[in-house]
Amino acid sequence: MVTDDEVFAASARDVTKAYPGVVALAGADFQLRPGEVRALLGRNGAGKSTLIRMIAGVDRPDSGEVRIGGTPLGDGGVRRAAELGVATVYQELSLVPWLSVAENMFLGGWPRSGPRIDYERMRRESAEVLAELGLRIDPERAVASLSLAEQQLVEIARAVRQSPRVLILDEPTSALAASEVAMVLEVVGRIAASGVAVIYVSHRLDEIRQVADSITVMRDGRTVETVPAGDTTTREIVELMLGGESEAAEQVVPAAIERTGTPLLTVRDLAVPPKITGVSFELYPGEVLGLGGLLGSGRTELLRAIAGFDPIVAGAVEVDGARVENPTPARMKRLGVGLTPENRKAEGIVPMLGVDENMVISDFGRVSAGPSISTGRVHRAAAALVRRLGIKTARTQTPIADLSGGNQQKAVIGRWLHADSRILLLDEPTRGVDVEAKAQIYRLVRELAAAGAGVLFVSGELEELPLVCDRVLSLHAGGIRSELRGAEITVDNILAATMAV
Ligand SMILES: Nc1ncnc2c1ncn2[C@@H]1O[C@H](COP(=O)(O)OP(=O)(O)OP(=O)(O)O)[C@@H](O)[C@H]1O
Ligand SMILES: [Mg+2]
Incomplete structure (x- = not known):
């Protein structure tokens, strides 16, 4: 008998899942056709990653049913889901840093020839997949030496290598800058065109519109509605997401800052090779200073050096006008410096x-x-x-x-x-947070500044710099190449400055 489910690459019917104290899924329904790109959208904690874990077999539903290509997944777990053709790129990176790109791409199934691992084949096949995806990454490089963006792309390549029927991407672009995002979107489009069904989780609506055919909006563990990506307005989508219970995300308009007296933080001719060769700027109390720059321009390195995590080779860091000799994390923390790292899993949190x-x-x-x-x-x-x-x-x-x-x-x-902390160094602070929470974070940053803190704000999402910053510096070729103030802070101007055109 042909059931409806058989035409679906993946489906979930009335799936529920509770964790201690939380109902993560409260009856989720989901159907995905081959070749379709479906976005999953919803505020933080809505249940997107949980639904994905059910489809990927990482976790089992309390009730309801998941099918892959018409076949019930049952209690089969990850292995069975993979056999049925599900490949997943999880929200948190899962590569093994000290292994090579190729070793990571074949993790769990290194090819053998007799008793030995067939490195040559692993390298060759990895190179093929990377080339297919248009990625110029050497398969023999250690993953630890790659940028976060490159690591993310390797994760995708690893999933694609399994020739999946269903490719699941949980916030694949949250760590990437505009140019890499375009690359991922193009890759996703190409994968879908070959008949693979794609589930794409993102908080960025512009991206979703570019890549997805349709959007399933989730709220409080339910799949509220599935709408076409093309002709549904942002307002309609946000309303579905928030369920009418939210305040509007208003724009924060920074007040004019008096840059007088002693700066909170002064950076003089700072060099952190190889990326930073000479950076100077001042951060005043009450100021939110944005740092623009392309991926790999050294913004993270700059923040880390100021916070005392990486050695400074030349130049100086001053707090309240006094030079800090050999900044260490402990010393900088005592002086009121706080860094929120861009890679929260590796450096930010203690998971257990x-x-x-x-x-x-x-x-x-x-x-x-x-x-x-x-x-x-x-x-x-x-x-x-x-x-x-x-x-x-x-x-x-x-x-x-x-x-x-x-x-x-x-x-x-x-x-x-x-x-x-009086001096906050925020490296991609809104990564992975929903639209509403973003607005909350902007407001919080402004409140902290109004109370006298100074904030250094790094974001690859250029749209957010005008919303929160008083000034934006652009980092390019190792130094500060431009400064924008007030009304000059627009996405176009920042872009022009970071590309140094
Ligand atoms: N292993 C777990 N143990 C306990 N609670 C969990 C677990 N996994 C998820 N949850 C909870 O289930 C809810 C849904 O989480 P989920 O990760 O699915 O949200 P999400 O929609 O992916 O959010 P985000 O956009 O922030 O990634 C959250 O309240 C979360 O804290
Ligand atoms: Mg999630």
């Missing part, structure tokens, strides 16, 4: 610790009573931050790894709020 511990870790002094840490204080401090940042979590003690991606990101920001 609770949300609460992950936040108060930045300053135990504030939650101690005498020589020991007070659990009551930890709890109160964490609860306040959870409220302030709108972090969706069952309890404050929930391990942070159990939070949705966007909520983990908010907790990383909570850490520096807790430490009461």
